[in-house]
Amino acid sequence: MKTLSENACFGGTQGVYSHASKATGCDMTFGLFMPSEAADGPVPVLWYLSGLTCTHENAMTKTGAQGWAAEQGIALVFPDTSPRGDGVADHDDFDMGQGAGFYVNATQAPWAPHFRMWDYVTDDLPQLLGAHFALDMSRQSITGHSMGGHGALTMAMGLPGRFRSVSAFSPIAHPTSSDWGRKQLGGYLGKDESAWAPHDATLLMQSRGFDGPVLIDQGADDQFLDLLQPEALAAAIAKRRQPATMRLQPGYDHSYFFVSTFMEEHVAFHADALYA
Amino acid sequence: MKTLSENACFGGTQGVYSHASKATGCDMTFGLFMPSEAADGPVPVLWYLSGLTCTHENAMTKTGAQGWAAEQGIALVFPDTSPRGDGVADHDDFDMGQGAGFYVNATQAPWAPHFRMWDYVTDDLPQLLGAHFALDMSRQSITGHSMGGHGALTMAMGLPGRFRSVSAFSPIAHPTSSDWGRKQLGGYLGKDESAWAPHDATLLMQSRGFDGPVLIDQGADDQFLDLLQPEALAAAIAKRRQPATMRLQPGYDHSYFFVSTFMEEHVAFHADALYA
Numbered sequence: 001m002k003t004l005s006e007n008a009c010f011g012g013t014q015g016v017y018s019h020a021s022k023a024t025g026c027d028m029t030f031g032l033f034m035p036s037e038a039a040d041g042p043v044p045v046l047w048y049l050s051g052l053t054c055t056h057e058n059a060m061t062k063t064g065a066q067g068w069a070a071e072q073g074i075a076l077v078f079p080d081t082s083p084r085g086d087g088v089a090d091h092d093d094f095d096m097g098q099g100a101g102f103y104v105n106a107t108q109a110p111w112a113p114h115f116r117m118w119d120y121v122t123d124d125l126p127q128l129l130g131a132h133f134a135l136d137m138s139r140q141s142i143t144g145h146s147m148g149g150h151g152a153l154t155m156a157m158g159l160p161g162r163f164r165s166v167s168a169f170s171p172i173a174h175p176t177s178s179d180w181g182r183k184q185l186g187g188y189l190g191k192d193e194s195a196w197a198p199h200d201a202t203l204l205m206q207s208r209g210f211d212g213p214v215l216i217d218q219g220a221d222d223q224f225l226d227l228l229q230p231e232a233l234a235a236a237i238a239k240r241r242q243p244a245t246m247r248l249q250p251g252y253d254h255s256y257f258f259v260s261t262f263m264e265e266h267v268a269f270h271a272d273a274l275y276a
Numbered sequence: 277m278k279t280l281s282e283n284a285c286f287g288g289t290q291g292v293y294s295h296a297s298k299a300t301g302c303d304m305t306f307g308l309f310m311p312s313e314a315a316d317g318p319v320p321v322l323w324y325l326s327g328l329t330c331t332h333e334n335a336m337t338k339t340g341a342q343g344w345a346a347e348q349g350i351a352l353v354f355p356d357t358s359p360r361g362d363g364v365a366d367h368d369d370f371d372m373g374q375g376a377g378f379y380v381n382a383t384q385a386p387w388a389p390h391f392r393m394w395d396y397v398t399d400d401l402p403q404l405l406g407a408h409f410a411l412d413m414s415r416q417s418i419t420g421h422s423m424g425g426h427g428a429l430t431m432a433m434g435l436p437g438r439f440r441s442v443s444a445f446s447p448i449a450h451p452t453s454s455d456w457g458r459k460q461l462g463g464y465l466g467k468d469e470s471a472w473a474p475h476d477a478t479l480l481m482q483s484r485g486f487d488g489p490v491l492i493d494q495g496a497d498d499q500f501l502d503l504l505q506p507e508a509l510a511a512a513i514a515k516r517r518q519p520a521t522m523r524l525q526p527g528y529d530h531s532y533f534f535v536s537t538f539m540e541e542h543v544a545f546h547a548d549a550l551y552a
Contacts, residue, residue: 008497008525009533064340064536221284249284257285260340 001132004029010070011036014060023116023124024083030125031060031078034133035070044139044274045075045129046267047163049121049155051146052180053099056080059145062256068267074274075135079121081147083114096184102175103151104199106188115188122155122162141270145169145259146228147180149216153201153233157210165273167215167266169259170222173233174202180227202229205236214244215269217262219252277408280305286346287312290336299392299400300359306401307336307354310409311346320415320550321351321405322543323439325397327422328456329375332356335421338532344543350550351411355397357423359390372460378451379427380475382464391464398431398438417546421445421535422504423456425492429477429509433486441549443491443542445535446498449509450478456503478505481512490520491545493538495528 004016012035021028037043046069048059056078059065069076082088082101089110091097097111106115130137142163144152149171156166175181176196185196197203214237218230230246237244252258280292288311297304313319322345324335332354335341345352358364358377365386367373373387382391406413418439420428425447432442451457452472461472473479490513494506506522513520528534 007529007531007533008495008527008537010537014533061338061532064343066533067340067536067540219284251284253283255283256337257283257290257342260343261284261286264343 001128009033010066012038012066012070014066016056019128021120021124023119024114026083026085026088026114028083028120028125029056029080031056032129032133033066033069033076035073035075037073038075038134042134042136043073043075044141045077045135045137046270046274047077047079047121047140047142047152049079049103049142049144049148049151050081051144051148052081052095054081055099058256059259062260063263064260065263065267068264072267072271074267074271075133077125077129079125082117088114095180096187100147100184102147102184102188102199103154104185104188107195108188108190111188118155121151122159139164139274141165141274143167143169143266143270144171146254147172150175150201154199154204157201157204157208158198160211163212164276165213165270166210167269169262169266170218170224170228170254171201171216171233172228174200174229176200176203177232178227178229180224202232202236205233205240205242209240209242213269213273214242215266216244216246217266218246218248219254219258220248220250221252222254224254277404285309286342288314288342288346290342292332295404297396297400299395300390302359302361302364302390304359304396304401305332305356307332308405308409309336309342309345309352311349311351313349314351314410318410318412319349319351320417321353321411321413322546322550323353323355323397323416323418323428325355325379325418325420325424325427326357327420327424328357328371330357331375334532335535338536339539340536341539341543344540348543348547350543350547351409353401353405355401358393364390371456372463376423376460378423378460378464378475379430380461380464383471384464384466387464394431397427398435415440415550417441417550419443419445419542419546420447422530423448426451426477430475430480433477433480433484434474436487439488440552441489441546442486443545445538445542446494446500446504446530447477447492447509448504450476450505452476452479453508454503454505456500478508478512481509481516481518485516485518489545489549490518491542492520492522493542494522494524495530495534496524496526497528498530500530
């Protein structure tokens with residue numbers, strides 16, 4: 001593991017590190033905020049998964065999450081959104097390939113060798129973090145924005161017992177029935193749609209739900225509302241009677257200005273679960 | 277004036293606008309955060325001047341200032357740091373020319389035609405803002421980072437009665453004796469150093485001070501400490517017995533992670549003065 005930068009931030013440290021990933025077969029970069037409390041012992045972890053076109057950096061610099069995490073004594077992990085590099089496959093479109101890994105393990109050419117973001121986020125990176133930092137890996141929660149909200153919800157429901165709480169900002173909520181999903185799941189996982197189901201938050205909510213609290217914020221003026229399909233997830237939550245708070249926020253769009261506005265509440269929501 | 281974007285943000289609106297500036301003779305872009313209170317009438321204004329290489333955008337996306345301004349019912353203005361465009365002079369170095377206007381009115385070739393950032397920030401842009409937005413221009417305060425901290429301090433002291441309070445994050449505090457200053461003031465204003473004095477916070481503090489509260493935060497681990505020379509300004513503050521709070525923050529560097537860490541306190545400091 002290589003330290004790329006470390007900056008004092010809200011009494012703690014915002015670091016950026018890179019490492020050779022077994023899962024993705026390439027070097028991966030991630031951001032990690034450690035609150036001051038980590039000096040005295042392991043602290044709980046909140047994962048933040050980012051959206052299309054983002055790297056580890058966007059949320060780390062634009063959401064203001066560190067201030068709230070510092071207040072709660074919680075670490076924040078900001079993984080990248082895909083494998084990257086010259087030897088890694090890519091696509092001309094912004095919503096496929098590098099910067100758009102969709103948090104799945106690709107099985108199809110040309111993606112299969114490197115696009116294993118599910119394993120990277122759920123296995124490879126947690127092992128590295130647990131080994132190198134004062135993190136209590138028995139207390140983890142997860143959130144994310146857009147494609148990252150999709151990743152957060154699918155990982156939380158797909159790995160029962162791993163995360164104590166899950167939240168999402170304007171998640172891609174029903175990718176198997178959206179142009180933000182069918183193209184990518186088809187490309188990464190192949191034409192057999194049964195392989196897509198574990199990567200659709202609405203289908204997972206229908207089939208199994210989540211054993212813990214759920215918080216979802218969605219801007220009512222989001223320019224991508226038709227692609228995100230929050231109404232499908234809302235219906236699945238209602239039908240299952242899943243304990244969840246789902247809020248349509250009037251006036252808000254898909255931007256980081258929206259995410260930063262509600263970040264305080266999301267971090268406090270996760271802190272309640274992590275310290276319960 | 278042209279609206280480039282408007283995003284809902286902390287109950288208010290983060291806008292980006294462009295306009296043809298008389299002062300700089302080119303199109304200028306600025307950011308403006310209006311809190312929800314502006315719907316009911318004019319709100320006070322806090323100016324944020326940015327540092328070398330920045331545009332209107334950096335502080336607007338990285339400091340988290342809008343959340344605190346929304347809490348206080350204060351508007352935020354984020355001007356650009358120089359004139360820009362194909363017809364505008366530039367320099368190969370990052371600390372001179374476009375992105376590095378140093379908040380002066382240049383008198384020397386090739387800078388004189390456009391590099392009039394003092395007039396732009398103190399005259400041109402305030403007139404535009406007062407005419408187009410629900411802003412109470414009788415209640416203004418000013419802050420900034422690095423080169424922008426220099427601008428905030430020199431404008432606050434250079435225009436008595438204009439600003440109710442001034443603060444700065446790691447300002448260029450004594451440019452007439454620093455490589456961040458001598459080169460630029462010489463280039464923009466010429467060899468006669470008497471023309472530089474109104475653009476040196478330490479010299480202004482020695483000669484006139486500020487009739488209001490002053491807050492300065494400086495990271496003790498700032499990589500540019502030798503160029504910033506906070507000790508010169510501290511000595512001038514002490515000698516004048518200027519009411520001021522000047523803090524060296526252990527561990528912090530020159531980055532936006534430092535600025536965002538102390539932004540809440542700066543906005544609250546200005547709110548005290550603006551609502552006094």
